[in-house]
Amino acid sequence: MSEYLIEMKGxxxxxxxxxxxxxxxxxxxxxxxxxxxxENGAGKSxxxxxxxxxxxxxxxxxxxxxxxxDFHSTRDAYEQGINIIFQEFNLCPNMTAMENVFLGxxxxxxxxxxxxxxxxxxxEEFFNRLKIDIKPDDVVEKLGVAQQQxxxxxxxxxxxxxxxxxxxxxxxxxEKEIENLFIIMRELKERGISIIFIxxxxxxxxEITDRVVILRDGENAGEVQTKEATEETLVSVMVGREMSxxxxxxxxxxxDEIIFEAEGLCGPPHIKDASFKxxxxxxxxxxxxxxxxxxxxxxxxxxxxxxxxxxxxxNGQELNIKSPKDSVAARIAYLPEDRKNLGLVLPMxxxxxxxxxxxxxxxxxxxxxxxxxxxxxxxxxxKGMKTKVSxxxxxxxxxxxxxxxxxxxxxxxxxxxxxLILDEPTRGIDxxxxxxxxxxISDLADEGMAVIVISSELPEVFHLADRILVMHEGEITADLxxxxxxxEMVMHxxxxxx
Amino acid sequence: xxxxxxxRANLQVKRDNLFMRFIRQKExxxxxxxxxxxxxxxxxxxxxxxPGNLYRVARQISFVAIVAFGVFTVILTGGIDLSxxxxxxxxxxxxxxxxxxxxxxxxxxxxxxxTGFGVGMxxxxxxxxxxxxPFIVTLGMLSMARGAIxxxxxxxxxxxxxxxxxxxGQGKFLGIPVPxxxxxxxxxxxxxxxxYTIFGRRLYAIGGNEEATRLSGINVKQIKCLAYGxxxxxxxxxxxxxxxxxxxxxxxxxxGWELDAIAAAVIGGxxxxxxxxxxLGVIIGAAIMGVIRNGLVLMKVSAYWQTAIMGFIIVLxxxxxxxxxx
Numbered sequence: 001m002s003e004y005l006i007e008m009k010g011x012x013x014x015x016x017x018x019x020x021x022x023x024x025x026x027x028x029x030x031x032x033x034x035x036x037x038x039e040n041g042a043g044k045s046x047x048x049x050x051x052x053x054x055x056x057x058x059x060x061x062x063x064x065x066x067x068x069x070d071f072h073s074t075r076d077a078y079e080q081g082i083n084i085i086f087q088e089f090n091l092c093p094n095m096t097a098m099e100n101v102f103l104g105x106x107x108x109x110x111x112x113x114x115x116x117x118x119x120x121x122x123x124e125e126f127f128n129r130l131k132i133d134i135k136p137d138d139v140v141e142k143l144g145v146a147q148q149q150x151x152x153x154x155x156x157x158x159x160x161x162x163x164x165x166x167x168x169x170x171x172x173x174x175e176k177e178i179e180n181l182f183i184i185m186r187e188l189k190e191r192g193i194s195i196i197f198i199x200x201x202x203x204x205x206x207e208i209t210d211r212v213v214i215l216r217d218g219e220n221a222g223e224v225q226t227k228e229a230t231e232e233t234l235v236s237v238m239v240g241r242e243m244s245x246x247x248x249x250x251x252x253x254x255x256d257e258i259i260f261e262a263e264g265l266c267g268p269p270h271i272k273d274a275s276f277k278x279x280x281x282x283x284x285x286x287x288x289x290x291x292x293x294x295x296x297x298x299x300x301x302x303x304x305x306x307x308x309x310x311x312x313x314x315n316g317q318e319l320n321i322k323s324p325k326d327s328v329a330a331r332i333a334y335l336p337e338d339r340k341n342l343g344l345v346l347p348m349x350x351x352x353x354x355x356x357x358x359x360x361x362x363x364x365x366x367x368x369x370x371x372x373x374x375x376x377x378x379x380x381x382x383k384g385m386k387t388k389v390s391x392x393x394x395x396x397x398x399x400x401x402x403x404x405x406x407x408x409x410x411x412x413x414x415x416x417x418x419x420l421i422l423d424e425p426t427r428g429i430d431x432x433x434x435x436x437x438x439x440x441i442s443d444l445a446d447e448g449m450a451v452i453v454i455s456s457e458l459p460e461v462f463h464l465a466d467r468i469l470v471m472h473e474g475e476i477t478a479d480l481x482x483x484x485x486x487x488e489m490v491m492h493x494x495x496x497x498x
Numbered sequence: 499x500x501x502x503x504x505x506r507a508n509l510q511v512k513r514d515n516l517f518m519r520f521i522r523q524k525e526x527x528x529x530x531x532x533x534x535x536x537x538x539x540x541x542x543x544x545x546x547x548x549p550g551n552l553y554r555v556a557r558q559i560s561f562v563a564i565v566a567f568g569v570f571t572v573i574l575t576g577g578i579d580l581s582x583x584x585x586x587x588x589x590x591x592x593x594x595x596x597x598x599x600x601x602x603x604x605x606x607x608x609x610x611x612x613t614g615f616g617v618g619m620x621x622x623x624x625x626x627x628x629x630x631x632p633f634i635v636t637l638g639m640l641s642m643a644r645g646a647i648x649x650x651x652x653x654x655x656x657x658x659x660x661x662x663x664x665x666x667g668q669g670k671f672l673g674i675p676v677p678x679x680x681x682x683x684x685x686x687x688x689x690x691x692x693x694y695t696i697f698g699r700r701l702y703a704i705g706g707n708e709e710a711t712r713l714s715g716i717n718v719k720q721i722k723c724l725a726y727g728x729x730x731x732x733x734x735x736x737x738x739x740x741x742x743x744x745x746x747x748x749x750x751x752x753x754g755w756e757l758d759a760i761a762a763a764v765i766g767g768x769x770x771x772x773x774x775x776x777x778l779g780v781i782i783g784a785a786i787m788g789v790i791r792n793g794l795v796l797m798k799v800s801a802y803w804q805t806a807i808m809g810f811i812i813v814l815x816x817x818x819x820x821x822x823x824x
Contacts, residue, residue, distance in 0.1 A: 328715025345706035357714040359696040
């Protein structure tokens, strides 16, 4: 018998017009944590979808526990003990924790009816094993992101999983929750469960994994034992160039002219008396823990939620913003965190998405859209941001995360905003694309745009911002110039311990 | 060319000859199905292919197609309009009553159109601004509008129809029935409207992702509301033509037509979740419905069976769509 539990050999996969995978190999030992690393579009997801039976490979073989695998559905994969936890969870929010854990795998009584007693006791057993504080009868939508993730893990264990694939499991978690997740991952490893860990956060990769397999452009780019790797070596293999080439410095300083002012904003669910000012050409970092109210504050500003008190002043004039239509008219652009659900119309093309906010600018008096103008605007942003598309008519659903994000940014920029609010602009996109997005943001500020960047990654806030606002439970608890601040001060303000 | 996102994605891969491009169009499959159905019917009942019969079938299809364009507009936004059959009836009745009261044909047509648009807008306001589910609003309107017809007419048809008015339903233009000409004009207008105007683009955007569209600064409520208005307007057009066709405003006109209209849209490849579909597809869908209905009569299938078969075809279309997109 071979030393590997899973051997994927020479996997090929082609989609119409795109070669997604070329002769990719991936081997995993029992009880090993392997990181699958690569830029978005490198083929990680495709490879994992083949391993879990979502897609069928065009060429190559998968050996599992000595035998050859031939999946026809994801169900086959579950039954073999291969399970995946997606970045976006697959839970039914309206149902209880225990119902979710055993969804599709229900505990029945002898007469074939659902056995709540057994479901409850088995769920409790899993939760105890994972040392998590969830009650079987808790309704999922009332639980936090970290707890929901634990339910996903419990669900995988309920299927007697031998190989667990985790796609960006830490992207929505706070520092402490990540630590907790790692403890559980180590425990699973000790029990002989193999884990494939997909993440863009290199410090985490170095901390938790045993081995790193790197893909680039659908091919194996390299493989290292984690203890021999550093962030720099991983990045250079991943993108094929050095990290220092990525970042450009800010060319100019913020001006003294205040462009936007929020005064005593209050609103749902818990924003209290939020006041701040932002200058032309300034990047304002908005830091805080998940749930601190940063996105909610942005929604009050753009009128997606109704404020209960406070004033919004732009260019010295008070604005009466009642809906996003008004903020768009005032040239305030907002880029939502959840780009797939809130930022893009997925089945539409790059062109149609880019011009979604500026229909009046690309049409004539009769409201007829001028396609030449549309194309011109779209091409300008594709070129300006180096968006990788096969054409401006490509459907955005088929773009990689980084390129989708560029389309959302293009949509916001097409408005020619004076204030741009970016909510987690680099969440879930790879290192190369991230640097490109950072450079775009810096350039915009250099050109005089006021930018608010909401980010849960402190290094990102420190890299980009001129000034940092910190929120805690709906209130602004700190307003710091970057030069005066350090990460510790920000964290203190974020947990409300000022 | 009517386009769908799938077809567009495919077209980027490579452009080759006309035949391959035809095959890649989402509408090509149902178009071939329509041709196949017509051939089968002709073989079994040769009377189908006679000019007289084709003339009648085309006219019948045009009635349904116009209504289907309206329902299609609503479905694009992810909604549904069950009230179209009753709007056909009530628009026809107000149009007829206007003439009975001495109005000329032109004024009567305007009265009918305003009625349909108005009832549609009531649907739209309830859906968009009050926030009630489209299914419930239009189900209620189906009953309310039909009831209003009975109340207004006390069950009697309106028969004082102006002579000149009849041409809309019974006349010919270059040998083509006037209703067919009207349907073609409406179809071209709808296609251009959906494809080249801001409003059309926004209908597709709302169906594709309503929340993203709202956050893009678009007045989603207004557009959704107007979609129901358009649906009402389209139903009114058919309602008015039917009055001319039968020389009277019948109180049961349009009864049950929501089934045919929604079916035409679905068979034509319109996604019920919104955001995709084309006018061309709807036309072909309406043609398939019309041809089969006519074919069943010619093939002397019992009336009891006809209803069941039509229902079966709708479900079959949805199944095929599902399998194709898998």
